[in-house]
Amino acid sequence: MKRAGYVVLSFIVITLLLKGCVNIDTPEPPRRQTETSKVEEIINFPPDDKNVTINGVDYLQSQAPVGKFGGTLTASTIGEGPKTFNPFNSKDNISTLMSEIMYDGLLTTHPVTGQPIPKLAKDFTVNGNDYIIHLRKGIKWSDGKPITADDVVFTWQNIIFDGFGNTSVRDSIVVDGKLPTVRKIDDYTVEFKTPEPFAPFIRMLSNPIAPKHIFMPAVQKGKGYFDTFLSTNTPPEKFVTSGAFRLKEYVPAQRVVFERNPDYYMINTKDEKLPYLDKLVYLIVGDINNEVLKFEGGELDVIGLQGANVARFKEQEKHSDFTVYNLGPNTGTMFLSVNLNNRKNDEGKYNVELKKQRWFQDINFRQAVDYAIDRKNMVLNIANGLGAPLFTAESLNSIFLNKDLKPYERDIEKSKELLKKSGYRWDKKGHLLDRYGNHVEFDLYTNAGNTEREAIGVMVKQDLEDLGMKVNFKPIEFNSLVNKLVNTLDWDMVIMGLTGSPLEPNGGKNVWMSNGTLHMFNQRPANYTKDDRYSWEKEIDECYTRGALATDFETRKKFYDKYQAIAYEEKPFVYIYSPLVITAIRNKFKNVFPTSLGGVTHNIEEIYINSSPLAGEDARKAGEGS
């Protein structure tokens, strides 16, 4: 009897405990489709910044409304935090972000139009292969030394051209094995010359400029020393920087704190020195879930949102203290690639089985696959409606996007038509046979662990099975997949994603040029000399070579339009969709002008806080009460 009493008692205790954890699901009203109008149509952008000279100092004057000084903005980065604070050593996004805050480049990108505009430079002129840069007079490094042409020449000649640190900038400006030249004209004028007209060079001028008097000793000690120079263990006061914020504190695996540069060269219309914010904090968080919790707990002010969180935040938005912005499709492209390789490997065996080669190299087959893919369905089911179907090689926010290439719907009848044209037929069970009677069966790979790509794989498999193809979907470990794509080349189809640049298509030359290191769909071994390009590969090579050599935007656009049209027709990559960028920021921040190219905090100097601390607290409480 007594024992039964204990059993009942423990049962009650456990039930009560569990009750606390369980949230009873009440039926929810069907979710509305999140409105996906682009932000640029709603926001009133201030006029462009102007150059103003006061007492011999060339300031950059912000035309945004005048705000209040003080306060902190807390953002976050996912991962293990920056690896270095040396802008020339950064290889990962977070290190690059940190060094961009600390060191300004000569030019920057207009957040709306994407054209290059002056930043550390006062103005610039481009004449064919000749670039003249005028610097601002009277502006200083954080230790009080003036920023002059010597710093610019040193940065380009002695760090970048001589191959110190991360050499990707140097690699991308070599034309026919020749580097551009840089020359000091006077203390505030610098001239760059590329060996031939080379349009992508102008974007490279947004690279950070280093203080010569600090970096010179490090460069003299050689490349090995330079790799460890200004690492994350360097005390913050050792940094001599030019950006709107300077490093205050770095706590490994916790946060990076920047403080206002009191002598920055940007001013508001009342001639007060910007930035408005006292501090800029980046919390280092390990994963997305923790980031969301931190935003909800009020520890973060800005957050990038994904998937199901978007709908949830959108619903809370009305009675909370933040606004959710839809910044449009991002630069990511998700695609299904077909292996067009027709070469043999070292052992004399074909990389791709001969019968499969006949399928994959057939344009009708590739187009049939393309028409069978239901992009809209994938956007709805995988990206929670937060994506845009993609049909072009350039991402949807690219300034070089070919707008003539129209999207289309899934058309299974057209697919079947195309397959019939190439002699494919179906057996009684509906399986697809090629003209030699082989069953069409192949492997589809993607990297395991990426749930989005895995979900796309499952849906691609279903879509293609409607055509009677047998698809063996195999998610494999990321490194093994890369090995297949780059070395062994023994794959049939793969679902991959690449990040492009919305400003400069030439960044994709490693993917699209036939000798590129990432020319996945027809990867040639290194130092391959035989010319076995498909005719359309030749045309794309031509577009890329000439597009980079032309300098004015209109001419360049023609070449890049053509390459996109070829890719659209030939379908070496079947593009699927681009995710939308959704960001939430607290309402107390004013002068927030989000753009697709720049994100929410591109004008961090102009952003200010407008609310008494009490009002913010009230809003937060209201948010919690809901």
Place this chain on the structure above:
Amino acid sequence: MQILIYILKRILQSIPLLIIVSIISFFIIRLSPVDPLAELRLNPSVSQETLENETRRLGLDKPIIVQYGKWAKSFLKGDLGITSNGEQVSTKLKERIPNTLLLTTIVIFLTWLAGIPLGVLAALRWKTPLDRMLTVLTSIGMAIPSFFFAVLLLIFAVKTGWFPVGGLTSSNFLEMPFTAQVLDITHHLVLPVTVLFTISLAGLQRQMRANLLDVLDSDYVKFARAKGLSEFDVIYKHALRNAINPMITLLGFEFAGLLSGAALTEYVFQYPGLGRLILEAVLKSDINLVMASLMMGAIMLILGNLIADILLIITDPRIRVRA
């Protein structure tokens, strides 16, 4: 003297063990299909030249035996090498070890402080409501997975706003006076300590209870009671001293867990300890960092066992005679 020889013997015995551990771990990491350069290879803006330079810098162009030899040589010299990002492994570890030690020592201290007395209490009040209650509570503690419990507490922190959501210090930590800094760290430690405490308390309390119950049932305790010793003397002088021996072995294992025991909880709470560092190192096949942490784990385990054995020799005369 005898003890010193014993210690020396044990240390000599552990050397081949460490060599075997290092060989196995090194080869498993290197033979796994993880390519430390995979991400670079898929980056359209990285040139072939850069890739080759990186391969050479990380020593990936040499046969695996040579790689191991190089690593072992510098390890013996006390140089842990550099991470794949070019930072010193030793500085990386030094950043994190104090944080992890802070968390684990507090937890061990609290669990032993609470676990032993509760175990004794439960054994003495065997089958009373108090004992049953403790059994139910420790069952829950043992059954709940640490990461799940941690996530529950995080949600609790977000909903109530009483505790910070992970981390170790607030962003204005530098500007605080000393006492506020201590309070800030304590505030951040409450939740992770609660998780680890609940889970390890359960095991410890049950172990202590079972040991003492065993001993209380033995002949010499009955004899002591029959002899007419006071209950206090029976329990605290005779029974407890015998029951504590297995706990000392357990303490040795706890010592081994000082640096690695809290990894999962650290990860959920975004605690800046070794757990997060090593997890990322494994994922990126950052060999020097992974090897350093594995060797550290192995050495801590050997050391923990050694300490436990020495403590046993001191507390238990029977072992001293045999040794």
